[in-house]
Amino acid sequence: MESVTPPASSQQKPALSRFTTAPACDIPPQDHSRDSSPHSTHSSDSHSRSSSVRRPSFGSIKEDVTGIAQSFVDTQPPPSPQDGTASSATTIDMQQTPDFCCPCGGFLGWKQIRLGGRSLSKSYSDLHLLGRSHSRGWAWETPSLRPGLKANEEREKKQEPGRASLERLPAEVLDQIISNLALDIPPNGYTxxxxxxxxxxxxSKTLHSATLSVLYRNITIPHSVIFSKALNHISHYPALGTLVRRLDFSHFTSVGLGRTKQMNVEIQNLTAKTLLQCLELLPNLKECLLQEHVEDDISAAIVRKLLTGLPNLRAVDFxxxxxxxxxxNFLEALTEGPGLPPALPMLKRVSLHECSSLSAAAFEVLLPRLVNLTHLDxxxxxxxxxxxxSIPHTARITHLNLSRCTRLTGPKIVEFLTxxxxxxxxxxxxxxxxxVSRYRLLDSEDVTALLPKLPSSLRSLNLGGAKITSEHVPALIPxxxxxxxxxxxxxxxxxxxxxxxxxxPRPSGEGKTQQTWTPPALxxxxxxxxxxxxxxxIFNTNTCLxxxxxxxxxxxxEFxxxxxTPLGERTKSGKSxxxxxxxxxxxxxxFVREPAPDVQRxxxxxxxxxxxxxxxWGMRKIPVAxxxxxxxxxxYMFKK
Structure with a gap:
């Protein structure tokens, strides 16, 4: 494969290296001012300054790793621009000192600092010479860790370039290590x-080549400006497009950029033409994650490209x-033009979640071709x-979501599943x-026929709305x-x-031994x-477990x-x-169980x-990546 190393000038610009959500160079200096007062008035150009700052996607959610189960971060849309007070408050909030420190654009590295008029710094330890700090060391260092003369002499023994222990690791190991630094979700705030x-x-050169594959493996597009940067950069360096394995629009939104819908139409950053151009530059794409905010830019040519023009594509989400x-456009891509091949063996995971207007004919044309299907939503x-x-018998579906499909009937679904x-x-x-307010998929007879034949491989089952009664409990317990x-x-x-x-269960009679009890996995x-x-x-613990x-x-x-609502009021009041x-x-x-501090689990x-x-727990959308x-x-997974 040809070299994918961009010129040195491009490596110094984070906005081009990975289409940074909030590059430091994009933030005006006055936005970082520590002297700005919350009570000071702002001129009219403050709105334009704040709107130029890259922001995360609003109106989205993500899981919170610091909380107990079902803890989420739910971002809210920004205040309306017509609301002067709210807009001013937003601008003030955006001007607070950020929670990170980033060198300015002119920073040339630690080795370019002059040591009190002497020579340039050659290492971190040389900075101790500033202000005679060699006699005291840094305030955060213990005396045993403070560099001395012997340590300085050891550092003078330069190691050959590319011979560091980290650089000598196999490429596969380096890839696994560096992958831990990648972020799938755009950060909040200025970061x-x-x-x-x-x-x-x-x-170093070794880490540079190892990092490129991680950097471009998964491209997440939070808004059209980032898409434009990505497209321009890959267009200039087409070899980088061969590294991309996932194109992710799940966070895409135009909210929060201070633009109207008409402005987005005029800017033309993301259109059917530019999206198709982007896909042409990604020959090794394996996963393409689209959603409703880009539905107007998905043409028949794009659908056809995804299904037939990307030989390595394994997952697609609409x-x-x-x-x-x-x-x-979707139906046109399936039925008109050159047509689809008899089989699409590479495509394994397909999500058409909430594609409610897609005609039945589209499913009848697409599904018979998915010979290796594993995920279907x-x-x-x-x-x-x-x-x-019509799904081929060669498919082995592990994830299937048929919720709220009103054209299906209970007996046929039971027949299909069994x-x-x-x-x-x-x-x-x-x-x-x-x-159940609209229709019921499974009647009592359907549930009776289905439960005993469900496979032991099943880990998640949602029968909400089915006619389930006490007579089905013996089949539910296993x-x-x-x-x-x-x-x-x-x-x-x-x-x-x-x-x-x-x-x-209690023993049913005298002289009968109780069977071995297997605890539930719920x-x-x-x-x-x-x-x-x-x-x-619920609170009667004598009768409810x-x-x-x-x-x-x-x-x-889940209730x-x-x-x-009353549970929330009761827990907030501290009554229970x-x-x-x-x-x-x-x-x-x-209603979530909190971890007990005295129980070691x-x-x-x-x-x-x-x-x-x-x-x-309780996801209602199947992920395909x-x-x-x-x-x-x-x-769609946790909020609806």
């Missing part, structure tokens, strides 16, 4: 993105693309039973959630031994039925709209607003200290291989 990787680029223009679409049964070779023995995640997530929304189950998941239980769940029943110690490892209970807390996000609310942050990067949850994908 430039991937500055650690930029530093590695400038360290989450929330529901406009009629997108649906027409068609929640809230017009997919038909014929399209499902007889089709693509799903009957391989499922790990299955979502059959239905809105499932709880391997299920970690179970959705029973609107089920007609009593408290005793739920208790039976967590305690062994971490998450969805009980929204279950009639028997009331506030009184849901929040008792006997329900371990259960740690997340409807009718339960979550039972070790559980309320967490809410959007339309959803959870292995820390479990909820990470599982089948969640593909997500940590917490391994990565941190955030942006609009996080919204």
């Amino acid at each position: 430039p993105r991937n500055m650690d990787l930029i530093s590695c680029l400038l360290t 989450c929330g693309c529901s406009s009629h223009g997108f649906s027409a 068609v929640a809230h679409t017009q997919i038909t039973e014929a399209a499902l049964f 007889t089709h070779p693509a799903v009957s023995h391989s499922l790990v995640y299955l979502n059959l959630l239905a809105d 499932l709880t031994k391997h299920l970690e997530e179970l959705g029973l929304g609107s089920a007609d189950l009593s408290i005793n039925d739920l208790n039976s998941f967590f305690v062994p 971490h998450y239980l969805d009980l929204t709209k279950v009639p028997q769940i009331t506030l009184t029943a 849901l929040i008792s110690s006997k329900s371990h490892p259960l740690e997340v209970l 409807s607003d009718k339960i979550i 200290k039972i070790g559980w807390a309320v967490r809410e996000l959007g339309r959803r609310g959870w 292995r820390a479990d942050d909820g990470s599982r291989w089948w969640k593909m990067g997500a940590r917490w 391994v990565g941190d949850v955030g942006g609009l994908y996080g919204h």
Whole structure:
């Protein structure tokens, strides 16, 4: 492969090296002023200065690693520009001193500092000579660590370039080490993105080449300006495009840039033409993550390029693309022009989550060609039973989301799940959630036929809206031994039925030995709209085991607003200290077990291989790429 090393001038510009979200050189000096007073007045140009600052994507969510389960960071849209007070407050907030320190653009390195009129500094230890600091050392250093004459003599023995221990590691090991410095989610505030990787680029030739592949492996586009920078840079250095494996628009938004929709149309940073041009420069792309904020820029040529023009593409996501223009272009790409090949063997993970206007014909043309399909998310679409049964028998689907698909019927779904070779023995995640106010997918007979035939590989099952009664409990109990997530929304189950998941049954008669009891694996239980769940029943620990110690490892209970609202008031008032807390996000609310300080248990942050990067419980959108949850994908996964 040809060299992918940009010229030295480009290496010194973070905005070109990895399209930094907030490069220091883009922030006007007056925005860093420590003398700005919160009570001072601002001229009209303050709005233009603040709007030029790169900001993170607003209105998105991501998981909070510091909190207990179901803890999220939910960013809010900025105040309206017409609101003078709010806008001024935003400008003032943006002018506060940032929480990082970055050298200015003219900084040439530590070795370019003059030592009190003497020669230039050659090393970190030479700075001790400033102000006679060699007699005292630095304030933060212990005497034993302060460099002395012997240490200085050792440093004078220069090592050959490229012979450091780190540089002699195999390329594969260096790649794994440097990958830990990459950030999937755009940072908040002023913090430039991937500055650690930029530093590695400038360290040595060996680290430079090893860092490039990490730097360009996953490109996340938070807004159109970053996309324009990325496209221009890769256009100038096409070899860099061969390094890109993921193009991620899950965080993309135009909110927060101080622009109207009309301005975005006029600027023409992201259009169907430029997006297609970008894809042409990424021949080795494996994952393309799109969403509703770019749906108007997805043309038939782009869909055709994704399906037939990228031979290594394994995953594609069109989450929330529901406009009629997108649906027409998608169908045109499938049915007109040169047409699709009989099989698309490389494409394994497909998400059409919430593509509600996509016609049934699109599914009937696309699905028969996915011979190696493993992940399929068609929640809230017009997919038909014929399209499902047309999935090739060679597919091995592990993740399937059929929630809120109103064209499907219970008996046919049961037949598909229990007889089709693509799903009957391989499922790990299955979502059959239905809105009972509109329709019911599974009746009692369907549930009776389905439960005994579900595979033991299943880890997450959502039967929300199904007609589940006490007669189904004996079939549910064996499932709880391997299920970690179970959705029973609107089920007609009593408290005793739920208790039976967590305690062994009583012996049925005299002289009969009790069978060996296997504890449940449940971490998450969805009980929204279950009639028997009331506030009184939950806190009656004598009759309800849901929040008792006997329900371990259960740690997340999802309830409807009718339960979550009074639960939140009760926990805030301090009336009950039972070790559980309320967490809410959007339309959803959870009752979460807090870790007990006196109990020594292995820390479990909820990470599982089948969640593909997500940590917490109850996701309602299937991820098609391994990565941190955030942006609009996080919204659909945990907020709706």
